[in-house]
Every structure is written in C-alpha cells, then in structure tokens.
Amino acid sequence: MAYTTFFILSSFLFLSMIAAPAASISDENAWSTAESLYQQLGKQVIAQTGSKEKDLVAALPGQPAGNVSFAQYAGYVAVDPAGSRNLFYYFVEAATDPESKPLVWWFDGGAGTSAFGFGALQANGPFHVDQSGESLVSNPYSWNKVANMLYVETPFGVGFSYSTNQSDFATMGDNSTTVDNFQFLANWLERFPEYKSGDLYLAGQNAGNFVSQLAELIIFYNNKTGSSINLKGIILGNPSIDDLEDARGRFIFHAGHGILSDHIIRLVDKKCNCLGCWNSSTCKRVLELSRPKAFSYNLKDVYDLPCQEPAYVSSVYNDPMTMYTCAKSLTTNYVNKPEVQTALHVNKGAWNWEAFNMDLEGKFNQSYKSIVPTLRNVMAGGCPIWIYSGDLDSRNPVTSTMYSLRLLRLKEKTPWYGWYITPFELAGYVMEYEEKLTFITIRGAGHSVVDKQPERGLLVFTSIIQGQNLPKSPFLHY
Template sequence: MMKLQISHILKQLLLFFSLLRFSCEANQIEKLNELIKSRRSVNPPRAESWASLDELNGQYLSPLYVGSHEGLKEANKIEALPGQPEGVDFNQYSGYVTVDPRAGRALFYYFVESPQDSATKPLVLWLNGGPGCSSFGYGAMEELGPFRVNSDGKTLYLNEYAWNKAANVIFLESPAGVGFSYSNRSSDYYNVGDKRTAIDSYIFLVNWLERFPEYKNRDFFIAGESYAGHYVPQLAHTILSNNNNTKRTVINLKGIAIGNAWIDDKTGEQGTYDYFWTHALTSDESQAGILKYCDFVNYTSLCDKYLSQADNEVGYIDIYNIYAPMCKSSAPKSSTGSVYDFDPCSDDYVYNYLNLKEVQTSLHVRPTQWSSCSGVGWTDSPTTILPTLKQLIAYGISVWVYSGDTDGRVPVTSSRYSINTLKLPVVNAWRPWYSSQEVGGHVVQYKGLTLTTVRGAGHLVPSYQPERALTLISSFLQRKLPPPS
C-alpha cells in the first residue's frame, strides 16, 4: 500500500511540474512561428496526410466514448461572470466534457446562446490556433465573444458585434493542456498533434450534444483562425467520416469558415515574404535573394540567409496587424474599453481576469494557472491541408476562407496562392462587399469555395473590425455572399 501511495505522489508531482512547464505565457504568433521553423529542423513533426473519408469511415473511433450527462447542463450554467456589465440577456454555460475517462482527459468549453431566437439559430463551434492557444482567451474574450476585458483586469464590457447575435456559439479549448483543458496523464501534453486534436474535438462534440440535446438536429458550422486552418477542416473531415456510421450521432455539418488560415506550408511562406516586400517591410535585395534561392520546400543555407535578413528588416512590429501599435504597459489606460478601438494590451487584461479565483469559480473549472498559449508538444502536422479542403468541397460542404488584409503572419497573399493551386472555376467574379455603407472587403466565389478579405483587419479579424466580421459571418451562416452595396 505504501509503495502505491508513493507511486501516486510521484505521478502527481510529475504532472504538477509538467503543468508548470506549460504555463509560460506565449502567444499565437510565437506558436505558429515555432511550428513553421520546426519544419526545417532535424526532427520535424510527422507530415503524413489524412486518409480519404471513404477509407477512414470512422474506424479509428471504435468504440466511441459517450458519458452520462444527466444534470450537467444545469450545473454548467453561469449565473453571472464577475464584473460583467448590466443588460446581459443571453444564457451562458461553461465546464468540462470528458473525452477519455481512462486518461482523465477533459476539454473546457464556454457556450453562449443568442439573445434572440436562439431556438432557431444555428450552432457554431469556434477554434483558435497556435497550435496550443486558447479559443476562450482569444476568441471569446478578445474577438467574437459577448464580452471583452477592461484594463483593470477585473471587469467586462459588452461587445455589441458579438457573433452570438447571429448564432449560438461554443468556444472550445483544445487539445488538453491548453487553457483550462487538462489530462491526468502527463504524457498527453507531449504526445499530441493534429490527429488526436481532431478526434478529441469530435468526441467532445458528440458528448456535448448529449448534454445539450436540443441542438442535435441544428445546422452546425465550424469557424476558426490561424492554425485552425488545420483544426477546422480536419474536424469537419472527422465528422463526415463518422456520420457514415449510423450507430453514432449524426452532426448536421453545413459549412466551415477559416480566417487568416495556415493551410499550406509552401504557399504560406512564399505569400508571407511577398507580402512583406509589397508592403515595404523588406528590401529589394532580400526579395531578390528569396526569389532566387528559395523554393519553400528544400531550405538551403543561401535561402535561410535571405529569409533571416528579411525577418530582421521587418523589425519589431505587431506582425498580426502591421499598422497597429504595440502594447506599452506603462501607458495610461482608460477605465472602460471600447469595441471600436482594440487595445494592444488586451492579452494582459485577459490573463489577469481569467486567473482571478472568483472568475474560475464562476466558470466551474478547477484551480488553474491559466495562460493564453501552452507548450504542448506537437507530433504530427501535414504540410498541406489542401487535399482535405478538396474532399470537403466534393462532399458539398460550404468552405469559406477569409483574410484580414493587414495581417503579416498569414497574409492574404498566402491565402490566394494556396487557393489558386486548387484551380477552381470562378462562379462570381472578384468584387467589393459592404458593411455600414463602406467597403468591408472583397470577395470572389469559386465552385465550392469562397475567398473574402476584410478591409483594415489583422490576424484576429473580429478584434480589429468587429462590425465587418459580424457582417461577414452572418452572410456565411445564411449561405449567401456578403452585401454588394
């Protein structure tokens, strides 16, 4: 018995120290940069492609874990978040959904219903990227969620352009080790990649729909940004694969929307450096060297030289929005934030708020040193997601790729280069679209795929252009192009 107790204590200590390792505060830029650079290392993530939907046919999810959810919906309801403003007229829920009971692996979600006609509006799952960054901290608290955090780190203000105006929205922290999501098996934080992230997210959805059965037959959409250019199509792929198994929950997937999405390594990097040069961030010399020596597949020493030279020339700017100010923590802050003027220090405010004891209690989470991004190890990641997008198009799923046009990390040039490789015929030619009588961006519709830009938006589109982002997502959910006038 004593040996068992000592073994248990040692396991808990190992888990504790591994969690400390993952609590370092990073951001989405750093996490995506790490992955891209790892491609050139001696031990890159496995790059195997996904099987076709017909080959897969749900075989890797047998048996599928479905737990008991009796009473958990009511237990997950949030009466009020600490510091929330008056006038909140929608239901909020949060908590854990177990995806692997043997490992003790559970994913955290935050769910907000629409304040009007929630019973008839679609269901949207939002995923942030990284890999390893929080959909709650970024997506819900800085982008498209109903609240944003004031500079005091203790109070909230309303986002009048929140996406729950158009849909009921789930924010999922995935994989385990990100945000409040966790596992009791420490190896889960090291041995994770695209495939397990997709599988766990699918198991989460099946169980979540048992907890909220009124949404089982609702039109379902998945949206996300950055490295969610992998997560979203892969989860859609997994859903379609398992919908073929009639013994399982059929999820009524209608479409996916991915913003400033990393979907193809070669065109992604090529588009990034072309964007730098066309926006006067790098020199003619660097661009000439990149064009001469870089094919963005095999990296030579001369290619690396000019890429590094270009990176240094860009300088210390917010690469998420090349025209935005940087966070200056010593600058005076207003007591109340504004959704019309995104605060570059928002990461700090969210970090402080989500680590308040009373906030974690209201969210029904176990005490956690929350961070926006976590250092989970990434074991598998295909170099391109384009074949998966082609499969989704073939299955009739609506695919939208949108791009904030001031993002330098995954710029619009990368999205255009990636989509052009698919050689899809144009259905509706390139044109401007409008929001509040101004050009909100530009859109072109191909057969099976829509590409749209968002004018004046950075990597986190709803942060910088909340009204235009709501116009965009409302059009997507209604399955029509953004307004022509």
C-alpha cells in the first residue's frame, strides 16, 4: 500500500488525543438525549396478560432427551400502556445455582435481527438446531453455564415481536427502541422479581447502539430517581462504533488481507490522503468501491465460504470450522414448526418467523452514526465496558474498533498482551484502559465469535462475569 494513506491513518492518533473527555452526569448537554428519553418513559409498570407461571416452557420440541437442569421461559411483555407493542423473549436460567448468577440480556444487532434465532439457537444458548432443521442438540459451550440468559426480539417487528398500531413504524429508531427496551426491562423484572436486586449485564453481537443506549438510560434513570437497577457492565461483540472509523478500518483490513486490488488501494490513497478528506463525499464514494462485492467471500469471516444452499449444508455442515454459515435456514425451519411456536407461547396467528427481517431495516428511521458520545457517558456513569472482536470479521473488523476507540481518549492501564487457552495456544490479545474499558481480540473468530471459536468465546464471557483476567502463557509473552 502507498505510504501516504498509512501516514494519514496513523495521524488520527493525534486527533484522538484532543477528543472530548467523558462527561459527568451533571453535564446537561452531554446527557440531553438520555434526559429526553427519560421524559418519554411515562408509567414504568404496565398491565400485562402474561405471568411467570404461564411463560414456563416445559420442554422445546426435539430437545435432547434426559433431565434439563435449568428452567426455560418464553412469552411477551407489553411495553406501552395500550398493549399494542409487545416484545417476545426467551429466558434460560443458569444451569446451576441461578440465584447466585447474574442476569445477562443478550441483543443481536442490525435492526431486524432476532436474538432468539441467532443468539439462543445458533450462538450461545443451551440448544442449537441440528442439521435436519427438525430437532435440537445440546451446546456444550452455552453461556448459561455461568449466567441467566435473556434473549429479547427487539425492536417490534423482529421475530415474534409486534405492534398492532401501524403508526408505530413511522417513528421507530434508536431512540424509540431504547425507550421500549427500558420498559421491557422494568416490566420483565416485575414478572421475575428475584432478579431485581441481582447483577445485570447488557451484552450483544453487532448491537453497540442498542446495548450502550439502554445502559446510558439506566444510568441516567438511577441517578434521577434514586433507583438501583444494578447494571454491572456492558459487553459489545464486534460492534459498529463510528461509521467513519468503521469505513477506514474496513479498508485497512481488506487491503491487509489481499482482498483489494492495487488499483483500488491507489485510488483510495489518491482521494483520501489528507486529514479532512476522509469525511468528504469523494472519499466516501471511493471507500464504497473498496467494499468487496457480496458473495465474493463471507463478509463475516474472510477465510470461510459464503453459504451455498442446499449443497453447502449437506457437505460441510458437520465440519466444526464452517458449522454455522448456513444455519439460518435450519433455524427458520425449526422455529416455524407449529409445535415449537405452541411451546414458546407465541400469540395465536399465522406466524412466518424470520431470523432477520430485512424490511425492518428500511423502516428504521432514526439511527446514530456514532455511539462514541454514548460510550463516554456510560464510562462517566462508572459502568465497565468490555469489547471483544473476532479477528477474521471484515464487517466490523478489529481495525475499525481500534480506530473508534482512539476517539474515546483512553488512558492505557495494561499494555497489549496475548492470552492463551493452553500455554502454547495463543487465543487473542487484551488491552485494558484506566476508564474501565477492556478490548479483547479472539483469534480465529469471525463476526459471531462462537461460530468457530465457542470455547474461546465462553472463556472470555466467563472471565468477564467472574471478574477474572484472561490467562497468560507462563512461557510466552506478548
């Protein structure tokens, strides 16, 4: 790559040094969005038709035979007084001693992505859909080994969540979703009061906006009302943090992995080689050209194939290195079985469940291009942040996260070091900052870390929940 572009990119380290510091909660300007959302909350406790007893799931169809040591629940929580907006949830208690374990609310990002379909049934839940699409298998790396896991299909329009008021779609966006998510939490805790005083973590995959904005509102709400929703931290997996830095980091990642031609690299070098140029319309157009074409490779894992159904499923689905590339259609088949929807207490009607609602992306009218100000507020509120990235993801690559983190003006606490599964098996790298932010890379993982590296993903999650450092090699350093 031409040296000029690398010089310009590295020069942004200087700009990050003069970025605005985290604002205290008393800074009204910095917290104006949270104040506005707080004013929209209205009545927190809303009349519900569901109950904990009604929501108990006896067993999911095709669930592995034998005793399951944890309880499962599924149902709806209304998030507005009229009961028109209803969010669907699936909840699994921790496999052992749930009373002593924290509650983790798991999000999946992209406005139309189902946390139940992707999070629970394909990623970190206790069961995965098998290769027939008809039954379930146990997940030996389930995150409910260390926490109570709550999966919510949010916003309405995702999965089984819905609104009976079509005008709600006209105003949906980041802000309205944050208000609905807060209302969901307040009312779900009324249904499960044993978790009210326990520790709460917000976590998600590619869901930096949903997770950080709800955390910001919780912090503001606690400060304003004297309440104590016990938010212990937020966990962001391969998040999109800042649109401009995402584009910059994505270009560097693609160029460094031999995906871009020399012509494209030279074109970017020519059009984006000044500090102010990266935000210009010309540079942005060139950066769009530098994005590889769809299906040329797997955007979520540069060394994996894109899904080529149905032959791909039958030939490689059992290969652990490519296990979940085509899992979406299998999950869709399973969730749309009538007996599955009955077991999940899905509201009656003709449901054609989708793992991802593409139409919802176009209806999402308001979304922030950067969550950097939100992350500053979360840190100012004393809430720890963990960010982890699979180093093979090209959608929200490690380089994009690194560039975005510079904008936060963080102070290094623990220098970059390698962490290990075994003394000689490098699993990734860790960087810790004084502001209670920890950045972790996971070697050999893509956009969804647990697809190819479920053991490493569980180890990272366990270290966060249990307050432990990731293991260093006793023999190797850096």
